Amino acid sequence: MIFKVPSHLRNKNLTAYEPKVVSIGPYHHGKPQFEFMEKQKRRALDNFAKRSGVTIQAYTDEMRKVVGKLKSSYADLDLVRWNDDDEFIKLMILDGCFFIEFLSGRARAFNRHYPDNDPVFGPRGHAINDIAVRQDLLMVENQLPYLAVQTLWLTVPEGRQKPDVGAISQWVASDIMEKDAGFHMLDTHMEELLQIDKRSIHDKEPGKLCASELYQFNVYFRKAESYNKLHFNITTGVLTLPIITINERTVSTYLNMVARASTRESSTAAIFIIYTRLMGTLVQSTKDVRLLQSHGIIINQLSNREAVLEVIQDIAKGTISSDVIVRSNDLSYISIIEGLDKFCKLRTIRLRKTLYVWFTNLTETHFKTPWSGLSLIAAITLLALTVIQTVYAILSLSRQH
Template structure:
């Protein structure tokens, strides 16, 4: 048995290490919604190990560990020796302390083997064996999937890749092409990406098709297994641009971030914010458009020659599917950005701007009508509360939407513009209302003319 190595960590001084990538969520964020950062069924890593509420899953983890050892070409002693060789690097990934009685390396080994075996099992053709208990239950699979994305419930991704290469080397470096079958550790491996598609918690199939060129073919077998397990988030795409995830939370954030790099501005004083909510901006001629890209917001000035609207702006926002399951994912990726990506907080900035647009249920109505929000929470008030709660305790030192905010504020202040837009909103909102308004105007003119003729006759 590997001797525990965590005693040194418990009493170590608090220092910053560049290698830190797995954090405890700060208490300010956790206090907003503690359940969103806490695993429901499965503990991975040291932070939640020993939680009595998660004890039932330990037997399944040990069973998967045994299955992995049978599949592997290495003995248990070789696996433990492998862990010992990477002990320092693994420890340096965790920012924080944990209980000294934890047998750290053995804990990490069992968790890592469980994850790899789970991913391999997920990719295999036959999924009706008793050993596939987790994958056979849709509720349990979704809960385990959710727990594996929590920021405090992570293993270093490099460890999973290296352990996969070490223990199952036959196909570690090969690309498991789409639709192909390969034998891995004596089991048949089949691509299941195109089988029953899981629903992405905040987007739906087809949302990102316009930008599917983001990625390059996956070169590492385990990375492909990972993307297949989290296909609800990866949408069948692969990781490109040489991106190397630190862990699963980081991987999910990667697929939520825009495909193209945005220009970031340091907020030296107060960040520039939109002063007017969605309903007022709509009246001022701003047209909200759903955008089928990962979390991003764009604006386009559109010139028209409509007699009642000289010009208007289009604000394109990634379509948001507001539902309870998505909130947990948002919170953990936003917490990761606060701790690890403070200079590029894409997800935080998206929700910050949404929070500026939404103040009342009427603002939500505007965005729902324009197709920017699809509400699965039951009421518009729930959407207002969710967006507001997501932004609570979130700090913005950098922004990529300052220019958009300034433009929208300037656009709203245009004096000549408001009367024209109000006329358009009231009388020309749609074809039927516009036709009725024109007909009424014509009738009014004829009535006036008839009145004048009658007066002349008198």
């Protein structure tokens, strides 16, 4: 399902969930700032239809067969505005063709279908617009069901020119035909980012710790390149965490991923919710930001650490209340935090035991009688005075020179 962002999330950051360059789907369709890209969508449709040899009417007829499923994919669809199926079908075809044409634009073989000076689909135009468009395509309200893409894809006859599927494979899963009707690009992005194993079990959520407190117990932090490397070694005390890059662009992406995860029941959504909550727990102050930044886990591309702290806390607060944690590939977040708790408790017990043994030896060896205790105190006092006298002599000598 494709939802609108809940108001309690939107009010925290009004611009994070608004597309900037192109609207996809019905929620932001028709806004004046997207007029330029609407014209590009029509060009994309013409080019796609010309290469495929399929008439627009044929695409319309095929899309009409699934229009009910497509409409039901949008949980907050304005049924009054989109009462006309023909208008909704036209939107799905336009946006679907733009989706395929633009995301295929990285392939050199594909770019030859457009002039080099094309403002959007040519090599230079695509390079200029690539980041901004892909950013908009990761907005939770700016999604197109893969069912629409699938319908366009299957309507093209075998042997006709199709854009290279490999060029869009990073966004369109190889099993696109098997996805549910409401599955979309942000879902794919989250699954690939988190690399979730669908076989999962659930555990109860553990307690909370922060990074700087863990560091005081000799927990060391190591960066990981992917989420499936998340791990805590209770023997060595090394907590391996995936890298998180915080800049103006990724802030919006993370917030939209949280909004999507909050409205979806899946292992991907659950593990992302727990991950963001874990980061919110670990990062409670700028001291925690500085610590994780020094270990290369947080990449800060904002103006200051206070801004990073605010972003991580906002992302964590956006997660829905949940009492479950997903285990994937024999890894669970509860096992990590319980491991941290156990490690810290063991460190505390060891320290107390060491102090107890030291104090016991001290009393048994040096405090068996009052005179032995006084002798020890006198020896310590004499040693302290000797050290002070030596330091004073060195300072006096340095002043003379």
